[in-house]
Ligand SMILES: Cc1cc2ncn([C@H]3O[C@H](COP(=O)(O)O)[C@@H](O)[C@H]3O)c2cc1C
């Protein structure tokens with residue numbers, strides 16, 4: 001790993017288990033039968049551990065949407081054309097996308113970052129941090145250089161730290177990039193397959209494509225034949241580049257995406273500053289996995305928001321050992337599932353922050369376990 005990134009990761013603290021234990025004891029003193037608020041109680045304890053505060057806060061939340069294009073889109077892996085990425089950036093800036101609506105609902109700060117859209121973009125409010133004009137088609141060549149992968153991670157760190165300086169108390173990262181479910185499936189497969197020796201076969205990739213089944217899905221809504229085509233594209237790319245699943249920067253540079261690198265960097269920055277991350281769907285969970293491979297205890301600051309319909313999401317969640325809060329059948333990205341689940345996380349904070357104790361309210365405690 002590059003020295004500067006390595007140094008940054010080394011400065012990421014562990015969560016505070018002692019505050020967590022105190023918070024768990026305190027939750028049991030609140031005016032309710034013990035355990036009766038179910039997972040909200042566990043979330044409150046997680047948030048206490050992450051923030052180091054017995055009464056954690058997650059508001060205001062910050063949302064950073066990273067936009068970038070994918071050379072692999074040229075292989076016909078999406079139901080929509082590449083120019084939709086740039087068009088949606090304008091939609092975000094005009095406030096008309098799903099994430100804008102949910103960001104307003106939860107009072108979030110929202111920022112849109114061009115980290116690698118394939119065409120020049122300039123518009124009021126857009127944060128321009130283009131590392132390159134989209135990735136290369138990774139079926140033919142590596143997606144980007146190692147230097148670009150690290151630069152994109154560093155853009156994510158920079159943007160998250162800027163928002164943290166502005167006072168956000170939790171972070172949601174979202175993305176826009178036509179073709180990025182293919183990229184995410186390829187990265188997930190690399191993290192899985194690259195772990196075992198001899199994982200990548202020779203020129204015949206049929207068996208490898210078969211193993212892609214549970215990792216590849218319809219994305220924006222391609223038909224089953226095209227899902228099979230996506231599996232084959234990914235298998236051929238993996239056999240060509242043989243990414244090392246133990247080395248997330250290698251995986252990013254060979255089959256990754258600029259926005260996924262940016263999201264991973266932003267997640268690292270949140271962990272560095274004791275800020276909880278509410279993880280969106282498939283793409284975001286692959287970015288989170290990338291951050292966790294860079295620094296394993298980053299996993300402790302992640303809360304999985306929702307279960308995406310994209311099949312690989314289930315696999316990625318299992319690798320992180322996370323159970324999502326809700327399953328609404330969503331498959332959008334942009335950070336939308338995380339924003340929709342945010343009020344549940346906020347409820348957990350309010351519970352531990354505002355409820356009376358048996359003692360303060362003069363209510364007689366029982367022995368409920
Ligand atoms: C209008 C529109 C808005 C979106 N917002 C998020 N995505 C989502 O769909 C894309 C990934 O799917 P695939 O790999 O099939 O291209 C990403 O841009 C993702 O953020 C959108 C897609 C479209 C078409």
Ligand SMILES: O=C(O)c1cccnc1
Pocket residue numbers: 181219220280281282283284308309310313330331332333334
């Ligand atoms: O779950 C996601 O992040 C997702 C699923 C489909 C398309 N875009 C994003």
